[in-house]
Amino acid sequence: MTNDYRYSMQPQAFASAPTPAVRPPEAEARSTSPEPSLKNPEPSPKIDVKDVRAYYGTNRVLNNITLAIRTNEVTALIGPSGCGKSTFLRSLNRMNDVVPGARVEGTILIDNQDILAPSVDVVDLRRRVGMVFQKSNPFPKSIFDNVAFGLRINRMTRSREELRGRVEQSLKAAALWDEVRDRLQMSALSLSGGQQQRLCIARALAVEPEIVLMDEPASALDPIATQRIEELIYDLKSRYTIVIVTHNMQQAARVSDVTAFFWLGSLVECGRTDQIFTAPSQKLTEDYVTGRFG
Numbered sequence: 001m002t003n004d005y006r007y008s009m010q011p012q013a014f015a016s017a018p019t020p021a022v023r024p025p026e027a028e029a030r031s032t033s034p035e036p037s038l039k040n041p042e043p044s045p046k047i048d049v050k051d052v053r054a055y056y057g058t059n060r061v062l063n064n065i066t067l068a069i070r071t072n073e074v075t076a077l078i079g080p081s082g083c084g085k086s087t088f089l090r091s092l093n094r095m096n097d098v099v100p101g102a103r104v105e106g107t108i109l110i111d112n113q114d115i116l117a118p119s120v121d122v123v124d125l126r127r128r129v130g131m132v133f134q135k136s137n138p139f140p141k142s143i144f145d146n147v148a149f150g151l152r153i154n155r156m157t158r159s160r161e162e163l164r165g166r167v168e169q170s171l172k173a174a175a176l177w178d179e180v181r182d183r184l185q186m187s188a189l190s191l192s193g194g195q196q197q198r199l200c201i202a203r204a205l206a207v208e209p210e211i212v213l214m215d216e217p218a219s220a221l222d223p224i225a226t227q228r229i230e231e232l233i234y235d236l237k238s239r240y241t242i243v244i245v246t247h248n249m250q251q252a253a254r255v256s257d258v259t260a261f262f263w264l265g266s267l268v269e270c271g272r273t274d275q276i277f278t279a280p281s282q283k284l285t286e287d288y289v290t291g292r293f294g
């Protein structure tokens with residue numbers, strides 16, 4: 001097993017973070033001292049998974065997964081069906097809590113806080129760690145009300161004006177605004193499949209998550225809708241930490257910075273996506289990414 005990529009990654013991970021056009025004065029003052037990134041080239045990961053095991057009843061489906069996930073990157077989880085990708089993804093926002101018989105052990109630190117601790121407020125955790133599923137699942141409500149849903153239940157806006165602004169902002173972030181701005185009161189179910197999936201992304205973004213988990217978000221979509229989702233994922237990474245499960249290796253190669261290959265509940269290899277696809281260190285990874293088994 002190799003999982004040493006966390007020790008070899010360069011601070012270039014932050015190259016995609018937006019740079020302010022005008023430097024604030026205090027940044028000038030600081031710039032005379034050495035860059036913090038040079039002193040500490042390995043800032044702590046956004047999500048630090050250590051020895052995570054998951055069970056359904058007595059059946060162990062994740063074997064001591066250790067993996068560091070960094071901010072402003074897209075991390076793709078690949079591997080054959082049943083290898084534990086969805087279980088792993090769901091453990092990152094405690095969604096396995098709602099699966100009967102499921103149990104997760106080990107440590108998952110998000111910003112250094114152990115989210116598996118019983119004292120964690122899971123409602124707040126799931127606001128911070130949003131999720132988008134394979135099958136888009138808009139509520140049978142208007143487009144507007146779908147996006148406003150989480151803002152309303154979390155009482156995140158103080159006026160109708162602010163609510164409208166946040167809905168618009170979220171629809172723009174999900175690259176859907178131009179298609180729906182004139183029909184916000186129409187049912188979300190009147191949208192196409194690809195639009196519904198972008199609506200679900202807008203709904204997830206509305207509550208200002210830091211991390212977005214996507215479980216095969218494009219696998220039910222046609223190629224054009226898939227391309228839009230992939231472009232969107234690429235755009236979103238400058239503001240979020242994104243973890244995506246995909247069974248489509250070309251998609252992993254196109255959208256992700258880091259790829260983690262799972263097999264039979266174990267993490268076989270994790271590394272920069274180009275390395276995983278061109279020079280994997282494990283034979284099993286090579287066999288999988290070259291399509292020798294699936």
Ligand code: ADP
Pocket residue numbers: 056061079080081082083084085086087088099
């Ligand atoms: P993947 O997403 O890679 O296809 P999953 O995480 O869905 O894999 O499944 C991993 C293993 O856990 C599989 O053997 C699957 O049958 C089992 N599993 C998944 N969900 C449940 C469940 N709700 N109850 C029992 N077993 C489950």
Ligand code: MG
Pocket residue numbers: 085086087245
């Ligand atoms: Mg799955």
